[in-house]
Every structure is written in C-alpha cells, then in structure tokens.
Amino acid sequence: MNGNRGEVVKVSGPLVIARGLAGARMYEMVRVGEANLFGEIIEIKGDDYSIQVYEETEGIGPGQPVTRTGEPLSVELGPGLIRSIYDGVQRPLNTLAQDFGEYIVRGAERPALDRSSTWDFKPVAKAGDKVESGDILGTVQESNLVVHKIMVPPGRSGVVKKIGPVTGNVDSEVAVIEGSDGPFGITMVQRWPVRDPRPVARKLMPVDPMTTGQRVIDMFFPVAKGGTACVPGPFGSGKTVVQHQLAKWADAEIVVYVGCGERGNEMTDVLMEFPHLKDPASGEPLMERTVLVANTSNMPVAAREASVFTGITIAEYFRDMGYSVALMADSTSRWAEAMREISGRLEEMPGEEGYPAYLGSRIAGFYERAGNVVCLGSDKRSGALSLIGAVSPPGGDLSEPVVQATLRVVKVFWGLDDKLAFSRHFPAINWLTSYSLYQDMVDKSSDEHLDALWSTNRKRAMGMLQREAELEELVRLVGIDALPYDDRLLLHGAKIIREDFLHQNAFDDRDTYTSLKKQFMLLKMILHYYDEAKTAMTGGAPLDSLIGMKVLDDIARAKLIPEDDLGQFAVLEKRITETIRGLTRQ
Numbered sequence: 001m002n003g004n005r006g007e008v009v010k011v012s013g014p015l016v017i018a019r020g021l022a023g024a025r026m027y028e029m030v031r032v033g034e035a036n037l038f039g040e041i042i043e044i045k046g047d048d049y050s051i052q053v054y055e056e057t058e059g060i061g062p063g064q065p066v067t068r069t070g071e072p073l074s075v076e077l078g079p080g081l082i083r084s085i086y087d088g089v090q091r092p093l094n095t096l097a098q099d100f101g102e103y104i105v106r107g108a109e110r111p112a113l114d115r116s117s118t119w120d121f122k123p124v125a126k127a128g129d130k131v132e133s134g135d136i137l138g139t140v141q142e143s144n145l146v147v148h149k150i151m152v153p154p155g156r157s158g159v160v161k162k163i164g165p166v167t168g169n170v171d172s173e174v175a176v177i178e179g180s181d182g183p184f185g186i187t188m189v190q191r192w193p194v195r196d197p198r199p200v201a202r203k204l205m206p207v208d209p210m211t212t213g214q215r216v217i218d219m220f221f222p223v224a225k226g227g228t229a230c231v232p233g234p235f236g237s238g239k240t241v242v243q244h245q246l247a248k249w250a251d252a253e254i255v256v257y258v259g260c261g262e263r264g265n266e267m268t269d270v271l272m273e274f275p276h277l278k279d280p281a282s283g284e285p286l287m288e289r290t291v292l293v294a295n296t297s298n299m300p301v302a303a304r305e306a307s308v309f310t311g312i313t314i315a316e317y318f319r320d321m322g323y324s325v326a327l328m329a330d331s332t333s334r335w336a337e338a339m340r341e342i343s344g345r346l347e348e349m350p351g352e353e354g355y356p357a358y359l360g361s362r363i364a365g366f367y368e369r370a371g372n373v374v375c376l377g378s379d380k381r382s383g384a385l386s387l388i389g390a391v392s393p394p395g396g397d398l399s400e401p402v403v404q405a406t407l408r409v410v411k412v413f414w415g416l417d418d419k420l421a422f423s424r425h426f427p428a429i430n431w432l433t434s435y436s437l438y439q440d441m442v443d444k445s446s447d448e449h450l451d452a453l454w455s456t457n458r459k460r461a462m463g464m465l466q467r468e469a470e471l472e473e474l475v476r477l478v479g480i481d482a483l484p485y486d487d488r489l490l491l492h493g494a495k496i497i498r499e500d501f502l503h504q505n506a507f508d509d510r511d512t513y514t515s516l517k518k519q520f521m522l523l524k525m526i527l528h529y530y531d532e533a534k535t536a537m538t539g540g541a542p543l544d545s546l547i548g549m550k551v552l553d554d555i556a557r558a559k560l561i562p563e564d565d566l567g568q569f570a571v572l573e574k575r576i577t578e579t580i581r582g583l584t585r586q
Contacts, residue, residue, distance in 0.1 A: 006049065006066045008032065014302040015345040016051045018066040024049055027072045027195055032057075033064040035107040038089050040073055040306075043346055052342050054089050054303040055106045071193075075310055076112040077317040078170040078189035079119045079140045079148045082254075085271065085292040086112065088307030093294065104299075113170045113189060121150065121166040121174045121188065132157040133199075134320060134376025137175050137186060143288040145279065146254065149321040150174060153190050154199050154376060158183075190317075194309035198316040200373040201380065207372065209442040210326065210386050213249035213280070213513035214242075216427055216502045219458055219523065221434045222442040223412045225252075225324050226372025226384035229436075230332075230406045233416025234396025238428045240266050242414070243328045243390055245427070245506055248277055248286055249513045252326035252386065254318040255290045258311035261304045261334025264296040280513055297334070304338040312369050315385050319373065322381035326388065327370075332363065333392040336402045352401045360405040367409045411437040425503050431465050450516055457523050461497050464530075468494035485543050486534070492547045493530035500556050501526060510560045521569040522558055528573050529555060532580040541583040551579045 006020030016032055016039060024030070024041055032039045032053055037060070043050035051066070075090045085093050087104065090112040100108050123138040125131060135152045137160070142148040158179035166174045170189040177184055192198060206224030223229045231239050240262065247257050247270070259267045274287040291314055295307035308329060315327040329335075336359060343356035351357040370387035374380055389410075393400040396418055407413060413435050420428035436442075443455035471487055480488060501523055505511040514522070533546045554572055561568045 004068045004070075006068075008060060008062050008064045008066060009048075010062065011057055011060050012345045013341070014053050014057060014300060015342060016053055016057060016060065016066070018049045018051055019047050021049050021066065021068055022047075024068055027193075029069045029071060029073050031067045031069065031107075033060045033066075035059070036067075036109075037107055039066075042342070050346055052302040052305075053300070054306055055300050071191075072195065073306060073309070074191045074193045075313050076170075076189055077192055077314065078113050078150075078187075079142045080113040080117055080170065081291050081314060081317075082143045082146050082148075082289065083287050083291075084112075085267075085294055086310065087299065088293065088295040088303035088305075088310060090293075090310050115169045115171065118167055118169055119148075119188060121168075121172070123163045123165060123174070125160050125163055125175070127160050127163055129160045130158075131160055131177065132376070132378055134201075135378055136321075137163060140188065144284045145282055145288040146323075150186070150188055151190075151320065151377070152177070152186065156184065192313055192317070194306070194313045197369050198313070198320060199376060200320075200371075201376055202374050204372045204374060204382070206384070206438065207441065207445070208384075209438070209445055210324075211251045211516055212246050213515070214245055214427060215504055215514050215519050215522075216429050216431065217414065218514075218516060219501075219519055220431060220462060221412060221414055221429065221436040222438055223386060223388070223436065224372070224438040224441060225386055226370060227386055227412060227438055228367045228370045228410040229386075229388045229412035229414060230391055230403075230410045231388065231414045231416060232391035232393055232398055232403045232406070233421075233428070234418045235392065237396070237416035237418050237421040238426050239390040239392065239416060240330055241506055242416070242427050242429075243330045243388065244270065244273075245512070246326065246388055247290070247328050248274070249280065250326045250386075251281065251324075253289060253323040254315070254325040255286075256293065256311050256315040256318075256325065256327045257290065258293045258295075258307055258327065258329045260295050260307050260329060260331060261297050261299075261301075261338070262330050264294075264298065266330070267292065267294045267296060280515075301338045301341055304335045308332070308335050308366060312366065312385075312387070316369065319383035319385040320375050322375060322383045324384045324386070326386045329387070329389040331390040331392045332366075332406065333390075333402050336363070355401050359401060360408065363402070363405045364409045367406070425498070426506065427504060429502075431462070431502065432469055446516070451520050453524070454520055457520070457527055460527060461501075461523055464490060464494045465497060485537060488543060489530070489533055489537060489546065493526070493533075496526050496529070496552070496555060497523075500559060504559070508560070510562065514559070515563055518561070518563060518566055521566060525558060525569055525573050525576070526555065529576050529580075532577055536580045536584045539584045541580070545583050546580065549579055549583075551576055 006018045010017035038054040039051040095110045119140045136149045140148040158177040161176045163175040173185045175186040206226040208225045210225045277286045293311040315325045372384045415433040417430040446454040
C-alpha cells in the first residue's frame with residue numbers, strides 16, 4: 001500500500017483509525033471509505049493515524065480505503081462569498097440542495113465558489129508596478145454593498161507584468177507577477193488553511209465603538225471594533241436573539257454568522273429575515289453584506305470545530321481588504337462539547353468536567369484572531385474583526401469551564417439572566433453582573449463626537465440602578481413605606497430606566513434599533529424627569545403625584561419615537577418640566 005492510500009482499522013463514532021498513510025501530517029485532510037467522506041488527521045502514533053470525520057461514519061468498516069489529499073482543511077476565498085450559506089467544511093448548501101435534494105448526501109462535494117458565475121474585474125494596479133503581499137490589484141463589485149478587493153496572496157511579491165480588465169469566473173487569471181522565483185499568475189480566488197491565522201502587518205488597540213442599536217449594550221456595556229465579547233446564559237434567556245440583533249444592526253461592513261451546533265430553525269430565521277430587513281446605514285437588504293456558516297445540531301458533531309475555523313478565516317479575509325467585520329459564533333459551547341467527545345474517543349487525559357486539557361488554549365486561540373489591525377499591503381490600510389461568541393453553560397452555571405476559559409480572553413461580558421427573561425425583559429442582560437473593558441475608550445469617543453454629557457448621564461443611570469439593587473434588599477426586610485421619600489423616588493426613576501430604556505422589543509420595527517443620538521436623548525429625558533421631580537419634592541410636591549403623572553405614559557412611549565423625528569424629545573422634556581412645576585405651584 002503506497003503512502004497516499006491507507007486503510008481503516010478501527011471506527012469509533014466520528015473517530016476513525018487508519019494505517020498505511022506514511023508521510024501524512026497533522027491536520028491533513030483525507031477522504032475516508034468508498035463514500036469519500038471528509039476527514040482530518042488529529043493524532044499520529046507510529047503508523048496509526050487518528051482521523052476525525054466531518055460526516056456520519058455509518059457503514060465505514062475496517063479494510064476500507066483512506067486517501068490523502070496532501071493539504072490541510074482549507075477554504076476558497078474570492079467573489080461569491082457574500083449571500084452564501086455553507087456547512088462547516090465550506091460546502092455550498094444551496095448548490096447541494098439543487099443537486100442532491102434537501103438532505104446532504106455523504107461525500108457530496110461542490111466548489112465553494114460558483115464557477116458558473118462571472119465577475120467583472122477592474123484593475124487598480126498597472127503593468128510595471130512593484131507589489132507586495134496584500135496589495136490590491138483590482139476590484140470586483142460582489143454585491144450592492146461590497147466591493148471585493150483582489151489582493152496579492154500572503155508570501156508573494158514582485159513586479160506586475162500583465163494586468164487588465166477581465167470578465168470571467170473566479171478561476172480566470174487577472175494578473176501575472178514576476179517574482180523572485182519566476183512569473184506566477186493571480187486569479188480571483190485564494191485558498192487558505194483554516195487553522196492558520198491570516199497574517200497582518202501589526203495589531204492596534206481598538207479605538208472606535210461598534211454600535212449595535214441595542215441600548216443596554218451601546219450605553220452600558222459597549223464593544224469596540226476589533227474587540228471580543230461573550231454572551232453566556234442559560235437556555236431560553238435570549239442568547240440567539242441577541243446574536244441575531246447584533247448581526248442585523250451592528251455597524252460592521254461585513255457580517256459572518258456561524259451557527260455551531262444550534263437548532264436548524266434559528267438558521268432558518270436568519271435566512272428568511274435577512275433578505276427583507278434593511279441595513280440602517282445603506283437601506284440595502286442585510287443579506288448583501290452577510291456570509292452564513294451553518295452547522296446545525298443534527299449535523300455531524302466533529303464538523304462543529306471546522307465551522308468555527310471556516311467562519312473566522314472568511315472573516316479575516318474580508319478584514320484584510322480593510323473592512324470592519326463582525327463574526328457571531330453561536331454557540332462555542334457546542335464546539336467545546338465536540339472537542340470533549342473527540343478527546344474522549346482519543347483516550348486523552350480529561351480536564352475539568354471531562355473537557356480536554358487544551359480547551360483554554362483552543363478558545364484563546366480562536367478569540368485572539370479578532371483585532372483592530374494594519375493589513376498587509378503598501379497602502380497600510382486598517383481593518384477590524386470583532387468577535388462575539390455565545391456560550392451555553394448547563395443550568396446557567398457561569399463557573400463552568402467553557403465560560404471561565406472564555407472570560408479569561410474576552411473584554412466584554414454580557415451576562416444573561418433567566419429571571420429577567422422569564423419576566424419578559426429583553427435583552428435579558430443583567431446590568432449588575434455584566435461589564436465592558438472598552439467603557440473608558442467608548443466614553444471618551446462618545447463625549448467628543450456625540451455629546452459631552454454622554455459619560456456623565458451613563459454613570460448617573462448606572463448609579464441609580466446599583467442603588468436600586470441595594471434598596472430592594474431593605475424593601476424586602478422592612479417594606480417600601482419605611483424608606484424616605486428620596487429613596488422611593490429613586491426606585492421609581494430606576495424602574496423607568498429599566499422598563500423604558502433597557503427593555504427593547506426586537507420584534508417591533510420602531511424599537512428593534514436605536515441610534516446613539518436617540519439613546520442619548522431618551523436617557524437624558526428620563527434623568528430630566530428624575531431631576532425635576534426631586535427638585536419639586538424638595539419644594540413640597542407630593543410623591544404620589546410625582547410618580548402618578550400622565551406624562552409618564554409619554555415617557556414610556558418615547559422609545560417608539562421615529563429616528564427621523566427626534567425633535568419630539570425636546571417637546572416632551574418641556575412638557576415634563578411644565579407638568580412637574582405645575583404641581584409645585586398648586
């Protein structure tokens with residue numbers, strides 16, 4: 001048996017042991033069995049090669065062939081990624097559905113990028129230009145929102161010998177470059193191994209906030225462009241809805257959504273909604289800037305790891321063009337469970353709760369691929385890759401290993417609370433336990449570019465919410481009537497912040513997205529009511545009248561004020577002032 005072809009000696013679920021693959025390397029892709037199933041070598045012991053198979057291994061048995069491919073798990077990168085939906089190993093699901101039916105046939109394979117689609121390449125470089133890795137040779141209009149930049153692949157450089165306008169598929173040669181080892185052609189497509197981070201010139205500190213349109217996030221726990229965040233929470237607390245909201249409304253230019261081991265209907269929601277929802281910045285359908293990677297819960301467990309790395313490699317590719325990219329991974333717990341299963345079948349020494357000892361380093365390696373960077377290329381353009389991962393700890397236990405390993409590397413923690421979810425408060429982000437390490441940077445940026453009172457109002461509102469939590473302990477012991485009037489008014493003000501600012505309806509067209517300007521005006525109006533009421537109470541106005549005014553109904557409805565009619569806030573503030581001062585004069 002030659003070194004390119006071995007045979008199966010053992011099958012244990014998604015793990016296959018093969019022999020006779022002399023010269024094979026770690027993480028090399030192989031094809032297993034007569035059905036040519038996708039597999040990846042993950043352990044080598046002498047002549048025994050352990051292979052995790054990304055498809056169901058039913059029917060595979062000893063003696064069946066295993067064939068080397070000679071390359072690691074890689075993805076195709078080029079025009080045609082936008083608007084596509086792939087499985088974990090970048091097979092195009094829409095093409096597979098057309099050719100094989102509604103269910104994926106084992107061993108089915110189609111090119112990730114459609115070779116029947118033609119693209120118009122427009123050069124920006126010219127013959128005689130000296131180019132280096134990452135330099136932009138030309139552009140392709142991939143969608144109404146995305147201009148796809150054809151770049152010199154990493155590790156290549158030279159002088160452009162030939163370049164010109166080309167109309168063709170992704171395999172069409174668009175340029176010839178004279179390198180140090182001779183001329184080589186450039187097509188519209190690159191291949192890149194998913195486990196290797198794409199190189200950058202250097203990493204920078206995140207400096208710009210990534211607005212999401214979600215008030216509790218943007219105001220209290222913001223994430224930066226190029227930052228990392230995690231959304232842990234028990235089942236039913238709204239992790240997926242938060243991820244969907246971020247994918248819809250985050251001000252990223254490209255969104256890569258990875259459904260890793262989640263329910264199929266959740267990916268269906270994305271597929272059904274995104275073509276109809278409009279990007280608030282451009283008015284174009286959201287699908288015009290989105291790539292989907294779907295590895296649902298009924299797909300083979302081993303492919304969950306592939307889906308995570310496939311998604312982030314695609315995201316890095318668009319980042320290298322100079323775009324701001326957001327990747328949503330839902331959920332990394334399913335990936336960790338897949339690692340635990342494979343590790344158990346490999347008979348590795350288990351770590352905490354049965355997870356492999358390398359769980360922390362794998363998760364850290366994933367999140368460290370995010371960042372605000374200077375891309376390769378002589379123009380020194382910058383790009384950003386923001387990474388938001390959902391974590392699903394059993395029973396909502398935040399001391400669980402996957403959550404703790406994630407919290408060690410991310411800078412934003414949006415802790416979901418099942419009590420808030422069961423009381424129908426969404427997003428169910430607990431404002432007392434969540435945090436953002438980007439807060440100071442975002443406060444400085446917002447004070448400079450939005451309003452000088454942004455950080456002051458935010459700190460005041462958070463102080464009221466924290467004081468409310470302290471007072472609730474007293475109320476449970478002695479009752480609300482024992483509290484002084486100042487504290488009772490503060491409880492009422494904090495309640496308005498909770499119900500009329502933090503609470504946000506994802507399914508209401510007017511409330512699902514809130515601009516930063518509207519967020520500031522809404523919170524400013526609530527604090528204005530509290531300040532006026534406190535002053536009036538000092539002047540003798542009765543508390544019951546202050547917390548029972550009809551104008552409070554207008555405050556509750558203020559979050560539904562349209563984005564193009566924000567002048568209503570000034571009118572409402574004036575009405576609040578007149579109503580409260582009228583109580584003082586009585």
